[in-house]
Amino acid sequence: MKPLFSKPLSSYTLIILLLVGGTGIIHGLLTENYIFLIALQCIEFIILILVMSHVYHHYIHPIQKSVHTVDELVKGNYRARVHHPAQGSITDLGNKINMLARSLSEFSIQEEVKAKQLLTVINNIDSGLALIDEKGYIHLVNRKFTQLFGDTMNDYVGYLYYEVMETSAIHETVQRIFLYEKNMKDHFTLQTAGDQRHFEIVGAPVFNEKNILKGAVLVFYDITEYKRLELMRKDFVANVSHELKTPVTSIMGFAETLLEDDTDEETKRRFLEIIYTESKHLRVLIDDLLTLSKLEHADYHLNVEQLKLSELLDSIVPVIQHLADHKQINFICEVEENISWYTDREKMKQVLKNLLVNAISYTPEKGTVRLRVFSNQEHISFEVKDTGIGIAEEDLPRIFERFYRVDKARSRNTGGTGLGLAIVKHIVEVHGGNIRVESDVDEGTSFQVMLPKHPNRK
Numbered sequence: 003m004k005p006l007f008s009k010p011l012s013s014y015t016l017i018i019l020l021l022v023g024g025t026g027i028i029h030g031l032l033t034e035n036y037i038f039l040i041a042l043q044c045i046e047f048i049i050l051i052l053v054m055s056h057v058y059h060h061y062i063h064p065i066q067k068s069v070h071t072v073d074e075l076v077k078g079n080y081r082a083r084v085h086h087p088a089q090g091s092i093t094d095l096g097n098k099i100n101m102l103a104r105s106l107s108e109f110s111i112q113e114e115v116k117a118k119q120l121l122t123v124i125n126n127i128d129s130g131l132a133l134i135d136e137k138g139y140i141h142l143v144n145r146k147f148t149q150l151f152g153d154t155m156n157d158y159v160g161y162l163y164y165e166v167m168e169t170s171a172i173h174e175t176v177q178r179i180f181l182y183e184k185n186m187k188d189h190f191t192l193q194t195a196g197d198q199r200h201f202e203i204v205g206a207p208v209f210n211e212k213n214i215l216k217g218a219v220l221v222f223y224d225i226t227e228y229k230r231l232e233l234m235r236k237d238f239v240a241n242v243s244h245e246l247k248t249p250v251t252s253i254m255g256f257a258e259t260l261l262e263d264d265t266d267e268e269t270k271r272r273f274l275e276i277i278y279t280e281s282k283h284l285r286v287l288i289d290d291l292l293t294l295s296k297l298e299h300a301d302y303h304l305n306v307e308q309l310k311l312s313e314l315l316d317s318i319v320p321v322i323q324h325l326a327d328h329k330q331i332n333f334i335c336e337v338e339e340n341i342s343w344y345t346d347r348e349k350m351k352q353v354l355k356n357l358l359v360n361a362i363s364y365t366p367e368k369g370t371v372r373l374r375v376f377s378n379q380e381h382i383s384f385e386v387k388d389t390g391i392g393i394a395e396e397d398l399p400r401i402f403e404r405f406y407r408v409d410k411a412r413s414r415n416t417g418g419t420g421l422g423l424a425i426v427k428h429i430v431e432v433h434g435g436n437i438r439v440e441s442d443v444d445e446g447t448s449f450q451v452m453l454p455k456h457p458n459r460k
């Protein structure tokens with residue numbers, strides 16, 4: 003059948019001519035009347051031509067077109083359509099092919115949209131991703147992957163994974179996935195310009211429908227921040243233990259001596275005073291730790307109420323004045339009258355007290371400590387400035403860290419826990435404010451706190 007449909011019209015004309023010739027020879031044997039014979043052959047030729055032309059235009063040509071359209075569809079050109087004005091069952095064939103082409107076209111558009119969506123998802127996930135086939139060639143890496151490891155997608159796709167990924171943990175993970183055909187996990191560290199980044203790699207085998215291993219998908223998580231937090235937590239626990247150990251050891255030592263019978267009354271009293279001071283220090287430390295832990299709790303909420311500055315100062319200034327007098331420090335309060343704002347009263351007291359006690363502790367005798375408070379429509383600002391020992395530039399960024407002290411012995415002598423500024427910073431931040439510090443060694447230090455007057459208003 004196929005050769006029949008693939009022949010051009012001229013070939014059919016030739017066949018008709020041969021047929022007319024053939025029948026002409028047979029008719030020539032039957033009749034001597036040549037005029038009749040020629041007329042008969044002419045009529046036969048015309049009838050055959052008409053029949054042929056009808057068959058060609060209504061069947062053969064449309065089928066040729068349909069075959070051509072199907073060929074185009076097979077090649078993936080889903081926009082190909084059958085165009086012909088034929089009637090009958092051939093029209094049906096054309097229409098059905100067109101319907102099939104339309105469905106294929108819609109299907110391919112949907113597939114394209116799905117592929118694009120998938121690619122968008124893959125490129126926007128926050129973990130690096132790589133797809134490797136069973137021979138080890140990389141088929142896909144996402145945007146995050148190139149951000150983590152550098153270079154562009156073209157530097158990875160199409161290459162063998164062990165040629166473009168240098169880390170041995172990656173090689174081992176892939177090899178173990180291929181060997182055991184199971185999910186594998188590992189972690190590694192990368193040294194980038196200036197800093198070290200930690201990664202977790204999770205790999206999974208990819209199987210086809212016959213359950214034959216076809217490759218592996220690797221996911222890379224940047225766990226640097228997690229590691230840093232873990233280290234901070236470990237440091238914190240170590241610091242707390244250390245801070246608790248010092249006063250407890252001292253209390254134990256003096257209590258032990260007291261238990262011995264031959265201590266005289268005066269020594270007893272001295273030792274009891276030391277035990278009392280150390281217990282007080284322990285108490286302050288535990289209070290500070292509890293405050294910090296509460297502030298860090300996710301559902302911590304402020305007890306916001308309207309507060310008059312005069313009220314706040316009345317509850318703090320006498321205590322500070324007393325400390326200042328003790329060291330003959332000139333304590334100056336420069337405040338605007340009649341300021342009031344919304345805040346957590348107790349927390350606010352703690353902020354000012356911590357800053358002022360620090361200022362007095364780290365200022366030698368006869369120095370000056372100045373508290374300034376001023377406000378505008380939106381904010382209230384506090385400045386605590388002293389003429390004390392100051393803080394070296396390299397220590398400045400760290401003084402808000404828990405337990406960070408420039409001079410440990412000095413801090414302990416002043417009764418400090420090393421947590422005061424960490425607490426201040428936390429309180430200021432939960433109020434939506436900020437704190438800044440400027441300092442010059444041997445010149446003095448200035449802390450500036452700025453808070454919104456309505457902390458809950460966004």
Ligand SMILES: Nc1ncnc2c1ncn2[C@@H]1O[C@H](COP(=O)(O)OP(=O)(O)O)[C@@H](O)[C@H]1O
Nearest residue numbers: 360361364401407408413418419420421422423
């Ligand atoms: N006004 C200040 N002048 C000089 N150094 C200060 C001042 N305030 C804080 N510091 C430094 O910052 C460290 C941390 O302060 P803080 O958290 O209050 O702990 P501490 O309990 O030691 O006072 C102090 O140990 C001290 O070294």
Ligand SMILES: [Mg+2]
Nearest residue numbers: 360418422423
């Ligand atoms: Mg302090």
